[in-house]
Amino acid sequence: MTRVEVRDLVKDYATRSGLRRTTLRAVDRVSFDLEPGRTVALVGESGSGKSTIAKMLARLERPTSGTIEVQPDDGRPVEARAYRRHVQMVFQDPFASLNPFHSIEHHIARPLRIHGRTSGRAQTHERVLQLLERVRLTPAEEVAQRRPHELSGGQRQRVAIARALAPGAKILVADEPVSMLDVSIRLGVLNLLARLQREDQLAVLYITHDLATARHFSDEILVLYRGRVVERGPADDVILNPQHEYTQLLAEAAPDPERVHEGGKLRFTARPKIDNSRCFNHTTGSWEEAGTPSAATSKG
Amino acid sequence: MTSIPGGGDTFSAAPSDTPDLGTAAIRSAPDRQRSKPKSAWRSLLPTMTPWLAVGLGLVAAVLLLGTIAPLFVGDPLAIRDQGLTPPSSEFLLGTTQTGQDVWAQLAHATRSSLQIGVIVGLLATALSCFFGIYGAYRGGFADELFSLLSNVFLVIPGLPLVIVIAGFVPRESRGLWSIALVLALTSWAASARVLRAQTLSVRGRDYVAAARVAGERSWRVIVVEILPNLLPVIASQFVFAIVAAVLAEAGLSFIGLGASNSLTLGTMLFYAQNGFALSLGAWWWFMPPGLVIALLGMGLSLINFSIDEIINPKLKNARLHRKRAQRAEALERQLMRRHRGKTGARASEKEAVR
């Protein structure tokens, strides 16, 4: 069982406006744990830093400070080169995350070969077909030969998931995996992720701007505003009993057909002043300073 | 120059930002059953069109002239008494002022020009690939340095630089290779910029990031993921470099700074100019080399248009669907006319709309 401990993650970007150089703090002291079999959701709008966190976890960007520690079963720390065997990512845009030049087989075979999961063409091919069947892309033999533009968005996203599983990773970062898919296919893909998580005891970080799927798909929710966590706790608690003004604003603004026509007019509340220096932790039931490495991430 | 699309992929038919209604409909058409999926390399090749056929034909003809013909013609440099004779059965293209066989000269000159063209093409493309692609992939200081270098070379005016350099090289050592080198050094920069822009665009794509996350090593990411999407651009830059080289060589030689110790199309024109061929009406001396240059340039450009279609698949779609688009438009106009006839009260419509 592999887990991940993220502590005090910070990412600064140097920006230039005219001759002045300023620093933009995209992620400010974010901490959380990823446990096998549990999903943590990072909810936030664009500019909240959630994609940056995903990139740092996937080692596409380097954190300015803070630690990301992968702890496998045997307790030995994971060395740099083996990192990618443990942590993998599913990208947001199914139309962009597959190279149009290569076949589906290539996309899944490469991680298998790189991480030494299979040796020889026959074995690799077998494993590719197995993975395709796991994500319910059948007939696998035919799909493997196709190229990305011959598949639909939902199918491509399944390929992306298969690719992420290929190295045998136990930690999956799903960066808005369904936001670019048709509404009726979203649940299918999310259910697939849920099943795979159950079967393999994966630790999943689910990044989204959609509170509703975050509620139903994850065990714990972290709400991000401008780089800081402003509310955290078990999913239902955060959604049904939001304490921070930003979470309340998100819950209010999300389309909810159940609460239509209260008074016959469109629901609307003006945006309040949002203070992201404090964070409400539902597990402890108290306010804390944003950026406190929460010892109370619900364990077990 | 070739057209580089903003964000589209070379091989994808998927709609990007703007809702391309045409391709969307085509994708949803029930023709996804394929007996055998097309190999990726196959789709790198252009589809045959009349343009491409003409282009290939022209280039093939010039190639034949340059490679096979010299084996069958006489000595191009043999001086005879019969100066400036028009084409006859003995001399297919007549003779020069000093009685040399123009046809033989043409064959050998074409070979030399082609040699220069290809050498410069290869050299310039290699240079631009290195400075353009590698710099853009590495980013940071390397990118800035290479970018600065290509900008400097770009800004320096090409032909004057070539003239200056060629002027400095002593006459004796002005051979094929030195000219080729000079031309390559002054023409790689523009290509490098194009390749850099394209690499930057491809590098930012999700699938490159996904390859890195999967654990691919840098060199493999460049060669396996990025390069295939760059190949059509590189090919087109290569073709363009050849055209530019042949023309530049002709220009250089014409003003006397070319490879004077060898016979090229440019030097032929130079000698024709010196021999007052134009004023003496000896069209058989200056027209053939000029024509060969022109035809070669045209053939290569036509090939480049076809490569353009690979780089920007929308061009190919536009061509394929032109007939269908016209038919659709015609059918629709019929419908509109029927409506206009039906609602006879056009006057009231006009008022309502205004």
Added chain:
Amino acid sequence: MTAALQGREPALTVQDLRVVYETERPVEAVRDVSLTLHRGEILGLAGESGCGKTTLAYAINRLHRPPARIAAGGIVFHDREGADVDVLALDEEELRAFRWAKLSMVFQGAMNALNPVTTVRAQLRDTLLAHRPGISRAEVRQRSEEVLTRVGVDPARIGAYPHELSGGMRQRVMIAMAMLLEPQIMIMDEPTTALDVVVQREILRETVRLRDELEFAVVFITHDLALLLEISDRIAVMLEGEIVELEDAQTLYRDPQHPYTKKLLTSFPSLSGERGAFIRSSEEDFLEGDGR
């Protein structure tokens, strides 16, 4: 909301419209679609990618391009000022005058539909000048500022370039541009898709408010059915080129008839109510045959 619709006259009638893409194998993108849009109504058009909703929107004001063609049917605009206009009978000049003055459109990806090298002021001015050539400079300025204030953009920002504005602001500018000539019908194609939920709700509020003030009809096209349920009077559900259900919003939500509508309704888990079709710890996956 049905009560409010009663007694409203129709503003646009689409009758058995058929749009065909003349590709290798012709595709019917819009199949025998009929609908009536009433004055001041917000009609939601819901459907997923490939269902034909954008094609329908384009066809209504004849913005579609070959190989798409209108193969059959009729589109009639009922002008408030009197006569009925057969949209399919208009010639080029009439069509130009018709578009934007009577019926305007906010396009998908509208945030990128603004010209990046000209200011907002210039773009508003160009639109006004194109349709009202005699208009004076003072009138242009007055109308531009008026329309920007209407959508909630500070008129002082009229000199800004599109990249200087946030996504939500650009969207409002697009809506302002669509309103410049006070059209009677506004078609909005996925206007809030790339925006945050908070900004999205602000845009929705503007749209509803403008509709209340100016009484134009809106066709609101999106795949987000939950959104439509909040602002639409009636909703049309499109699937593979056909309208499979057309009902007023509340009835559609409480008592959907068509299986596809039911499927769409169960596709979004609700924030407050019971869990929808989504059951995380169940054994089933919701899949179509080929794992779409």
